[in-house]
Structures are given as C-alpha cells and as structure tokens.
Amino acid sequence: MGKRTPLYDTHARAGAKLVDFAGWDMPIHYGSQLEEHFRVRRDAGMFDVSHMLAVDLIGGEAAAFLGRLLANDVAKLKSAGRALYSCMLNPAGGVIDDLIVYFFGPSHYRLVVNAGTAEKDLAWMARQLADSELELQLTPRHDLAMIAVQGPQARERLWQAYPGTREASSVLAPFNAAFDGDWLIARTGYTGEDGFELALPTEQAADVWAQLAAAGVAPCGLGCRDTLRLEAGMNLYGQDMDETVTPLESGLAWTVALADARDFVGKAALLKQKPTRQLLGLVLSERGVLRAHQQVATEQGPGEITSGSYSPVLEQGIALARLPAGVATGDVVRVDIRGKLHAARVVKPPFVRNGKAMI
Amino acid sequence: MNVPANLKYAKSHEWARLEADGLVTVGITDHAQEALGDIVFIELPTLGKAVKAGAECAVVESVKAASDIYAPLSGEVVAINQAAADSPESVNQDAYANWLFKLKPSDAAGEMAALLDADAYAKAAASDH
Numbered sequence: 001m002g003k004r005t006p007l008y009d010t011h012a013r014a015g016a017k018l019v020d021f022a023g024w025d026m027p028i029h030y031g032s033q034l035e036e037h038f039r040v041r042r043d044a045g046m047f048d049v050s051h052m053l054a055v056d057l058i059g060g061e062a063a064a065f066l067g068r069l070l071a072n073d074v075a076k077l078k079s080a081g082r083a084l085y086s087c088m089l090n091p092a093g094g095v096i097d098d099l100i101v102y103f104f105g106p107s108h109y110r111l112v113v114n115a116g117t118a119e120k121d122l123a124w125m126a127r128q129l130a131d132s133e134l135e136l137q138l139t140p141r142h143d144l145a146m147i148a149v150q151g152p153q154a155r156e157r158l159w160q161a162y163p164g165t166r167e168a169s170s171v172l173a174p175f176n177a178a179f180d181g182d183w184l185i186a187r188t189g190y191t192g193e194d195g196f197e198l199a200l201p202t203e204q205a206a207d208v209w210a211q212l213a214a215a216g217v218a219p220c221g222l223g224c225r226d227t228l229r230l231e232a233g234m235n236l237y238g239q240d241m242d243e244t245v246t247p248l249e250s251g252l253a254w255t256v257a258l259a260d261a262r263d264f265v266g267k268a269a270l271l272k273q274k275p276t277r278q279l280l281g282l283v284l285s286e287r288g289v290l291r292a293h294q295q296v297a298t299e300q301g302p303g304e305i306t307s308g309s310y311s312p313v314l315e316q317g318i319a320l321a322r323l324p325a326g327v328a329t330g331d332v333v334r335v336d337i338r339g340k341l342h343a344a345r346v347v348k349p350p351f352v353r354n355g356k357a358m359i
Numbered sequence: 360m361n362v363p364a365n366l367k368y369a370k371s372h373e374w375a376r377l378e379a380d381g382l383v384t385v386g387i388t389d390h391a392q393e394a395l396g397d398i399v400f401i402e403l404p405t406l407g408k409a410v411k412a413g414a415e416c417a418v419v420e421s422v423k424a425a426s427d428i429y430a431p432l433s434g435e436v437v438a439i440n441q442a443a444a445d446s447p448e449s450v451n452q453d454a455y456a457n458w459l460f461k462l463k464p465s466d467a468a469g470e471m472a473a474l475l476d477a478d479a480y481a482k483a484a485a486s487d488h
Contacts, residue, residue: 033422034397223396227422289400289420310399310422317400338402338418 001025005050006145006202010209014219022116024051026222033223037312040191040228041355044151045220046212051115054144054199055122059136060107068264069128070101071247073257077103081177083188085255087247088121089266093273094243095250097121098235100188102177107136110184112146112199114237128265145205147198149217150228152355154195158185161215169196190225192232192353230318231311233281233349239292240279240306240320246270249322251279251349277322279306280329281349283359284317286342290335291319297334297341300324305335313352314359320349360481361389363455367471368480369431371413374455377464377471383432386458387419387450390484395421398447403439404460410434412470417459419450432470434462 002025011018016027027048029036039045057065066074072086082103088096097117102110113121118140125138149158159166168180169187174194177186184199200208213219226236233251235241241250248256248270258270282305284290290308297303301324308319319335327333329348334341347359366374372391376384392398400420410416410430417428438461443449449457464470475483 028423029396032397034399223423287400288402289422289425291425310420312422 003051005048006205007048007050007209010206011048011219016219016221021222022051022114024115026051027219028223029221030219033221033227034312036218036220037224037227039218040151040193040220040224041313041352042152043218044149044154044157044195044216045218045224046209047148047150047220047222047225048209049148049197050145050202050205052146053113053115053118053121054141054146055111055113055125056139056141057109057111057136058107058139061134062107062109062136065129065132065134065136066101066109067262068132069125071256071264071266071270073260073262074101074103074109075262076257077101080104081172083175083177083186087252087255088124089247089264089270090243091265091269093246093248093266093269095237095241095245095247096124096243098237098241098252102184102186116238141199143202144199145202147200147205147208147212148189148191148195149198149212150189150191150193150195152194154193154217157212157215157217158196161211161217190232190234191228192234192350193228193355227309227312230307230309230320231313231350231352233320233351235279235320236307245277245322246273246275248273248275249277249279251320276325277303278325278327279320280323280327281347281351281359282319282321282333282335282344283314283347283351284335284342284344285332288317288337288342290317290337290344295336296321296323296344297336298323298327298331300326303327303333311351313355314357318351319344360484361455362477362481362484364477366455367431367474367476369429369474370480370483371429372484373428373431375431375471375474377467381463381467382437383434383462383464383467383471384458385431385460385462387428387454388480388484389454390487391426392451392454395419395424395426397422398450401444401447401450401459403441403444404436406436406439408436410436410462419447428459430462431474432462432464433466434464436460437463
C-alpha cells in the first residue's frame with residue numbers, strides 16, 4: 001500500500017482507477033482519460049495534487065538563501081503573492097527538482113516541490129542551509145491538501161461553489177496567489193489552461209472536492225494531467241529532465257537568471273556549458289502514438305523522446321525529445337517505433353494553449 | 360465482466376470465433392479494452408501475413424500504453440478491419456463487434472480446442488489484477 005492523500009477515500013468511492021505514483025496511491029482516471037482531458041480543455045476539471053509538498057521558508061534571511069538555492073531569481077518577486085517557476089540545481093548544473101516558489105513577504109516564502117523528489121529536496125535544502133550559516137525555518141506543510149481546478153470555466157466554478165473566494169481571487173493575475181482565510185488560492189497550474197491551485201487544511205479537502213464537483217468541476221486523474229501538460233509543452237521532472245541534464249538542455253534556459261552578479265548552486269557549471277543537446281517538440285506525421293525512450297534519427301545525430309503520448313486536441317502523436325544541437329524547428333526527423341522509422345516534424349512547444357492548437 | 364459464451368479466448372486477452380466459412384475472426388476482449396483505457400491507435404497486420412499461434416501480430420495503443428496483440432491461432436491473415444483502425448474508440452465501445460483481423464487457420468480444430476472457453480477466461484482474467 002502506498003501513501004494516501006486526504007482525498008484517497010473520495011477517489012476510491014468515486015470508482016477511480018488507482019495506481020502507484022511516486023509511492024502514492026493516486027487516481028489515474030475516473031472512467032475515461034480522454035473525456036477528462038476535454039473537460040479541462042473546454043470547461044473545468046480538478047486534480048488532487050496533495051502528493052506534492054509545500055515547504056514554508058520563514059525568516060529574514062529567506063531571500064538570501066533562495067538566491068543561492070534556485071536558478072531563477074526570487075528578487076523578481078516584488079509584490080506579495082507573486083509566484084516563480086525555478087529549477088533547483090546541483091553543483092554540476094543538473095536538475096535536482098523543478099518547483100514553484102511563492103513570495104508572501106520578505107521573511108516568508110513557500111516552495112511547492114514534486115512528490116517523487118520531496119524527501120531528496122528537503123535533505124538537500126537542509127544541507128544547503130547548514131552550509132550557508134543563514135538563519136531560517138524550513139517547514140514541510142504535511143497539514144495541507146492541494147487541489148488544482150483547471151479549465152476555461154475553472155475560476156467561475158470555484159466562485160459558484162464558494163462565492164466568498166471571489167473577492168480575494170478575482171483580482172489575481174496569472175502566477176499570483178492570495179490567502180483567503182486558511183486557503184491559499186494561486187492562479188497557477190500544469191495544464192495550459194486558466195485556473196487555480198488551492199492549498200487548504202487537509203481536513204477540508206473532501207468537502208471542498210464534493211462542493212466543486214457539485215458546481216460542475218469534473219474529477220480528473222493523473223492520466224489526463226500528463227496529456228494536458230504535454231500538450232502545454234511543460235516538462236515532467238524525472239522524465240524530461242533530472243540530475244544528469246541542465247536546464248539549458250531541457251528547454252528551460254528562460255528560467256535561469258544567469259546575467260546578474262548573483263551566485264547560485266550550479267551557476268558556474270552552466271556558464272561553462274556549451275549545450276550539445278536541446279529539448280524540442282515532435283509531431284508524428286502519420287497516425288500513431290509517440291512514447292518515452294523511442295529513438296530519434298536526425299541529420300545531426302541520434303536523439304531520444306523523453307515524454308510522448310497522443311494529443312487528444314491535435315489527434316496526433318506528440319512528444320518532447322532531447323535532440324542534438326543544430327536540429328531546428330521545421331526539420332523532419334525519424335522516430336523508431338517498433339523497429340520502423342516514422343517521420344516527425346520538429347516544433348517549438350507548446351502544442352496547445354488555452355484550448356487552441358499552437359503548431 | 361463481459362465474456363460471451365460463444366467465443367474462445369487466449370490468456371493474452373484475444374477472442375476468436377470460428378466462422379461458418381472456416382475463417383477465424385479475432386479481436387480483443389472487453390476486459391482488455393477496459394484495462395487499456397481510451398484506445399487511440401490500432402496497427403493491424405498486413406494482409407497475407409503468415410502467423411504462428413502466440414506470435415505478435417497487431418498493436419493496440421491507448422493514451423496510456425501500447426499493447427501487443429497475439430495471434431490466437433496459426434494461419435494466414437486474410438482480412439483486416441480497417442473501420443476499427445479508423446475509429447479506434449469503437450473497440451472501447453464494443454470489443455466483440457469490432458474485430459481486428461481474420462485468419463485462415465492452418466489447424467482450426469486442434470488450436471481452437473486449445474483456447475480457453477468463456478468460464479476459464481473469465482477466471483484467468485479475474486486473477487490477472
């Protein structure tokens with residue numbers, strides 16, 4: 001038996017198909033992954049993401065610590081509630097994890113890290129903190145459940161279910177968050193659609209899930225979360241990047257603040273690196289499905305698919321692939337599917353944003 | 360579990376039906392389509408291909424995974440259901456109406472008898488979980 005979120009019983013009762021995900025028993029779908037995908041693209045769906053871990057950093061030296069810990073620069077966060085996507089790197093520039101950091105005030109930040117890496121991340125942060133001689137408190141928030149409500153109607157449906165949240169959350173621009181009582185409402189997500197991610201006390205989770213379902217938000221599993229994020233061109237940690245590759249080889253150069261004087265773990269390695277690999281999108285020309293680890297032949301040498309699937313919106317096989325430097329968008333490459341080579345076009349992700357094809 | 364009594368089954372989740380004309384129609388079971396989830400792509404065998412019982416001969420892909428389909432009997436592929444390949448979701452809707460291919464069996468009598476009947480398949484599939 002794996003670890004269980006506060007919504008485990010809710011999922012089981014609803015007939016969800018439960019699978020192991022990073023040591024957690026999580027719903028993969030509630031019937032049809034494709035239907036759930038389209039509910040998010042066209043209306044509103046919700047995901048239990050309580051397996052992810054929120055970690056609060058409290059103390060006057062939090063900004064100094066994060067400035068050293070993260071490849072993106074928390075100094076960009078100037079107003080309370082602002083959020084930033086960043087990688088946390090090892091000294092070689094390899095990606096330990098990717099995360100969202102929220103700024104609540106000069107002495108209060110929150111990181112939300114991946115489930116599969118949470119323990120490793122905590123150990124790494126504790127060690128970095130000890131080495132830094134900075135003073136702050138790192139508090140894992142196991143007392144919080146997280147629900148992502150995503151889709152063009154997601155915000156309206158939250159306000160329908162909880163009219164009181166409208167005041168605090170309707171003013172939020174993308175990548176901003178606000179506390180509303182004991183909830184944090186963030187206009188963030190992992191689907192390429194509008195919506196909110198809610199962090200709330202675990203004991204409220206089942207009731208909030210039920211209220212949102214009653215307001216027409218479809219329960220969705222991790223299956224469609226993966227096809228949604230892939231269509232949105234978003235990397236999945238452990239699949240599209242890990243400790244053996246840098247952000248510069250993972251389509252994440254835009255998240256690395258290299259220009260200023262600030263030093264951070266991994267910076268020296270990144271400054272020295274001349275990337276020989278890059279992460280790009282592929283669209284299969286014929287009918288079919290692309291899968292992780294399929295080999296890709298290009299004029300510049302071999303590459304490999306890191307995430308592949310079938311795009312329900314495009315009705316084509318799509319993928320993220322690590323390809324040699326020099327391969328450019330518009331190139332046609334060949335993917336080895338069960339021993340046969342199939343043509344695929346190189347594109348710049350995202351494939352789909354806000355319900356619309358982008359390629 | 361929907362396991363029609365008039366069909367024979369392979370443990371690898373294919374069904375087979377001996378037709379009046381001596382051909383054997385093959386598809387995947389309802390249990391298989393349920394386990395796969397939304398089917399989005401079907402790679403059918405080429406016409407005229409000679410297959411041995413138990414050999415890989417088609418692929419059914421759902422959003423989640425690719426699954427090999429094995430020939431339940433030895434023989435030659437004499438028909439493929441292009442309509443199923445054009446609408447893969449039809450196999451989710453009715454896995455028994457939407458067959459994948461037909462074989463001209465080389466030893467229908469012997470190999471059909473070696474397949475599971477509905478009760479035996481239902482038991483095997485139930486313990487599969």
